[in-house]
Amino acid sequence: MSERATYAYGLLGPEAYRRVRTAKILVVGAGGIGCELLKNLVLVGFGNIQIIDLDTIDLSNLNRQFLFRKADIKKSKALVAAAFAKHFNPGPGPVPGGDNVEEDVLKIKGVHIDARHGNIKEEENDVQWMQGFDLVLSALDNLDARRHVNRLCCSAGVPLIESGTQGYLGQVTPMQKGRTECFDCMAKPVPKTFPVCTIRATPSEPIHCIVWGKSYLFGKLFGEDDEDSDDTELEKAKADGEDADEIDNLKKEAAAFREVRQKISETDGAKRVFEKVFSDDIKRLLSMEDMWKVEGRVKPVPLDYETILAGNFTAPHVRVAAVNGTKASKENGAAPPKPEESKAPADVARSAVGLKDQRELSVKDNLELFIDSCNRLSARAVAHPNIPLSFDKDDDDTLDFVLATANLRAIAYGIPTKTRFEVKQMAGNIIPAIATTNAIIAGFIVMRAINILNNDWTKCTNVFLKADPARPLRSYGTQPPEPSCGVCQDVYVPLPCDPSKLTLGTFVNEIVRGWLGWKTNDEGEDMEISVYEDKRLLADPDYEDNFEKPLEALGVKRGKMLTVVDDDGVFANVAFPLCKLPETSEKPYQLPEKAPEVPKKPVQQKETSPSPPPQIVGQKRPAPEDEQDDETASKRAKIMDGIPAGGNDQANVQLVYDSDDDIEIL
Numbered sequence: 001m002s003e004r005a006t007y008a009y010g011l012l013g014p015e016a017y018r019r020v021r022t023a024k025i026l027v028v029g030a031g032g033i034g035c036e037l038l039k040n041l042v043l044v045g046f047g048n049i050q051i052i053d054l055d056t057i058d059l060s061n062l063n064r065q066f067l068f069r070k071a072d073i074k075k076s077k078a079l080v081a082a083a084f085a086k087h088f089n090p091g092p093g094p095v096p097g098g099d100n101v102e103e104d105v106l107k108i109k110g111v112h113i114d115a116r117h118g119n120i121k122e123e124e125n126d127v128q129w130m131q132g133f134d135l136v137l138s139a140l141d142n143l144d145a146r147r148h149v150n151r152l153c154c155s156a157g158v159p160l161i162e163s164g165t166q167g168y169l170g171q172v173t174p175m176q177k178g179r180t181e182c183f184d185c186m187a188k189p190v191p192k193t194f195p196v197c198t199i200r201a202t203p204s205e206p207i208h209c210i211v212w213g214k215s216y217l218f219g220k221l222f223g224e225d226d227e228d229s230d231d232t233e234l235e236k237a238k239a240d241g242e243d244a245d246e247i248d249n250l251k252k253e254a255a256a257f258r259e260v261r262q263k264i265s266e267t268d269g270a271k272r273v274f275e276k277v278f279s280d281d282i283k284r285l286l287s288m289e290d291m292w293k294v295e296g297r298v299k300p301v302p303l304d305y306e307t308i309l310a311g312n313f314t315a316p317h318v319r320v321a322a323v324n325g326t327k328a329s330k331e332n333g334a335a336p337p338k339p340e341e342s343k344a345p346a347d348v349a350r351s352a353v354g355l356k357d358q359r360e361l362s363v364k365d366n367l368e369l370f371i372d373s374c375n376r377l378s379a380r381a382v383a384h385p386n387i388p389l390s391f392d393k394d395d396d397d398t399l400d401f402v403l404a405t406a407n408l409r410a411i412a413y414g415i416p417t418k419t420r421f422e423v424k425q426m427a428g429n430i431i432p433a434i435a436t437t438n439a440i441i442a443g444f445i446v447m448r449a450i451n452i453l454n455n456d457w458t459k460c461t462n463v464f465l466k467a468d469p470a471r472p473l474r475s476y477g478t479q480p481p482e483p484s485c486g487v488c489q490d491v492y493v494p495l496p497c498d499p500s501k502l503t504l505g506t507f508v509n510e511i512v513r514g515w516l517g518w519k520t521n522d523e524g525e526d527m528e529i530s531v532y533e534d535k536r537l538l539a540d541p542d543y544e545d546n547f548e549k550p551l552e553a554l555g556v557k558r559g560k561m562l563t564v565v566d567d568d569g570v571f572a573n574v575a576f577p578l579c580k581l582p583e584t585s586e587k588p589y590q591l592p593e594k595a596p597e598v599p600k601k602p603v604q605q606k607e608t609s610p611s612p613p614p615q616i617v618g619q620k621r622p623a624p625e626d627e628q629d630d631e632t633a634s635k636r637a638k639i640m641d642g643i644p645a646g647g648n649d650q651a652n653v654q655l656v657y658d659s660d661d662d663i664e665i666l
């Protein structure tokens, strides 16, 4: 036994050490948490690790993803991380899938790391592949991939340790189907929203101006062609009972935007946009006198293009009252600040030194950046007219546009401007990653991994790291599964099949009605069932149009799953994840002899709120809205209810999963 191994062996004991050496562990994500985690796993002595990541190394990763060096930029994260981490425990490692007899476990040094540069959602990463692991450790950064891994683990019956960090906050959550809640049992944080009038007419904080530039103006000028969204907006205004004047204003606004959008690539295109949004629109708002009678609201000042470019524009003073809130000052007994006490305008306070991204821009700088970024974006729109542009914090053209427009709007409204660095953080919803948080969380993941391999679920608590110096770490017992969860409450049956040969009709008749035995209900009547792929309805009792089609023609391939729903809502859903059929198989599918016992669903206490109908697959089917009767509506509500279920109200527990969700305007 190597010297390193003697310590781990001594601490863990022979049984746990054997499990650590022989268990097959999947690590998903080789980023901030993933790098720390891989290092820990190797140092503890784990013998068989597979790591997967779809991304390549970026300069911005190097401050905390310490397995990477400058020379690794643009190389695969998973491959570089594995190659580096292997040095921490040199040697061939136990043979994966080998006998790993006791002697081998103690004698063979090193670690076997299998690294894959790829997306966890690829079809080869199916349920069968997942079943090859003893434990999955998720070190991901987005909800979509986390949900996918959660479902895969539920379908394969493999335990999962979920983790996430956000600044000083961190979380580790061990999960196992049937024993604990799953990732989809938990409520997710709702993205921050702002009232539409604050964004469009009465901003009072820098973030309001940034959201306006990013989510409103950018879309109007360079996003998806707006005719459809204009109509939706008008419909919504009508439904909200807006008066005729307001609807008329919205129509004029839409027409005016369309005009500047059409001419944006002309020589004075940027000037036209500027005059519309920073001069004409502001003058129009100022003419609505009632709007400015609200206490604490500050009137904007129209900006003048030529005067700014000539360097003669005097920016209005930043009105601190608008930022801190007149109301608050009054409540504190303080008088609102006098104009001379206010902060100087941005162009006086600017600093000409420092990093480009941290420099404060003058009004003229902002206007020049606005013209330049507008020209760059319109050139892209002309070059690829069918590809709408979208904001991306790492796309310089889009970031410059949002920076310049947000600052110009802030200047007009007397709000402090922001640097490029700050706008990038705010518009990109970036919370700086902290290496120490990742390191602490990765340490707990390994402790929980050992608990799970020892089957010691009593010690397997959820761990939370908080920005509370007095008590930064807390732990809570695992929560039971949520009975209404549409992921972990489903019964999973891996289905090896050839989707180019297996038709939907054969699936329903031979597999569901025949093998699973869903023929008649308790009253002896024909059991009514529907079949879905994700949210797409493929068949129901009145809709058999797809029965002749092979699954492949319906977009159902390996890695996807068919979910069968009892329309009477008596039995739990049964999900069939598709996997690879052995080449020797004569039939287009293979199933075990005995079908599983499908449990009954818990009795629903209350009806859920109506959900949008699923997308229906098939040419001949009329639009669901045209024919949706009460029964179909309630059935759809049931299945949709299951998709991202939640409702875990743990007081004092903060879910900190990082999400890619955007800031939205309400």
Ligand SMILES: Nc1ncnc2c1ncn2[C@@H]1O[C@H](COP(=O)(O)OP(=O)(O)OP(=O)(O)O)[C@@H](O)[C@H]1O
Pocket (backbone or CB within 6 Å): 028, 029, 030, 031, 032, 033, 034, 052, 053, 054, 055, 060, 061, 077, 118, 119, 120, 121, 139, 140, 141, 142, 145, 433
């Ligand atoms: N579907 C997926 N399949 C495989 N890996 C994924 C998938 N989605 C995300 N990842 C990986 O998960 C990792 C998460 O790590 P982290 O949160 O540190 O993000 P990052 O992209 O490295 O950092 P940042 O977002 O701060 O630049 C990333 O390396 C990312 O490529």
Ligand SMILES: [Zn+2]
Pocket (backbone or CB within 6 Å): 181, 182, 183, 184, 185, 186, 481, 482, 485, 486, 487, 488, 489
């Ligand atoms: Zn669940």
